[in-house]
Amino acid sequence: MMLPPGTPDLDALALLASVAELGSLGAAARRHGISQPAASMRITALERRLGLRLLDRGRTGSVLTDAGQAVVELGRPVLTAALALTDGIAGLHRAQRPGLRIVASTTIADHRIPHWLTALRKVHPEVAVVLDVANSRQVAAAVRDREAELGFVEGPHPPPGLGSRVLTADELVVVVAPGHPWASRRRPLTACELADTPLLWRERGSGTRDTVWETLEIHGTPAPPAAELGSAAAILATARSGAAPAVVSRLIVAHELRAGTLRAVPLAESNPLTRKFRAIWHRRTPPTGPAAELVELAARIEAARTQRH
Template sequence: MVELGRPVLAAGLALMDGVAKLHRELSPQLHVIASKTIADHRIPQWLAALRKLRPELAVELDVANSQQVTTAVRDREIVLGFVEGPQAPAGLGSRVLVADELVVVVAPTHPWATRTRPVSPRELADTPLVWREKGSGTRDTVWAALQIHGTPARPAAELGSAAAILATTRSGLAPAVVSRLIVAHELRAGTLYEVDLDDSLILTRKFRAIWHRSTPPSGPAGDLVDLAARIEAARPTVRRSTGN
């Protein structure tokens, strides 16, 4: 009897696998990739809004630095990406979603925490900083801004995550330049201080949606880009807050 039942069981399992595969193929899916800052601080709200609009949609999110995101979209591995940086990636379609302010921060024990005059662009360029890894949108933005005033000093450290940068900066090793989004809670708590900069140095970057020019976002991808732009346009401006 056991031998007779095996073909029936096998057929049943095959049928269940076939139904599951068909369901996966028919279910709407969206695969996107985003830079680390956007993935941590913006994508969750964008996806929540998309979920309300398209509750049947399954979204897969990959996280990388901006250079890796650009490569994945350019190579057509993923249809839609989100990056941060001063310029749009060459050869790709893009849409600016919002500007992001970068700030210089130091530990409360660092000499810059209590200085009364702004840091000049040349002084910042000459100072070893805690940097993000190469390929990061934050690094590219800061490097481009400082190069105008001289070759940036050799990094005090190069780290691959915002959490590592904040922890290292809190230790007093060196100043860091980070997104205000990332450091806002540290500034409120007084565990890091924001440093005043000379008015001639403006550190901002853009958050962008990017895609291959031959395949602009449509359907769920287009909805996500539109929702992200709408949410960012309605978001209150984050105001400057220093600890000193």
């Protein structure tokens, strides 16, 4: 398609339309981010190109001529089409923007992912990350079904059939309300005592639950749950009420311990309750590009955090 000679410049046409809308060349210039003399020069150039007088310039201001009004009306569909074109091109750019879909267990999503993504944005600001949150079993299923390129889970073992990398170890602590008998006990709690006590448990599929169950099962079948709750927030709130002890990540309960709203119960063994934070991926498609960089950054950040503590 060839445009005929005399086709108006779109920027100048848009400026003329702004003069018609705002009633002032100065106001139109301000909208377009240029000086009034520059705006006047653009309109003059448009008049030369079209061979028409578009503005009557007087001491009290500039007014569109009949020809100017007609050009504005004829140009409105052109300007609307130009806006649609630029919006469409912007949409193409957004569609081509590299994206990374990840899914993480709740503890990792709430307490570790923000640090990792901040580091990733510094080296890959162009990457749009989509994060979903689920329990560890659901995260593994999403990665297995290729609903996410990368997953982050917690638990004693890597999910079967998936590639993985350990990022760090996470300490679990037994917590009770300040008024609970265990809050003032002097003798450390044994694993057998913990196994015999009804606890507040997460739902099946939770990495915390799997870790605690596997540890306590060595000492006998754990007692029936005092309650099964679907979130860490619900676990903490119920523990604060004094209903029963809970075993949670120190990351989750750190604020409560500092505030004194929950108390940590010392264990007889040295750190018997720990779990691993892992990055996981489909074995046929190991992470590359930004996904691989996110795993590497997460490992470095966690190693540095461990050294500080």
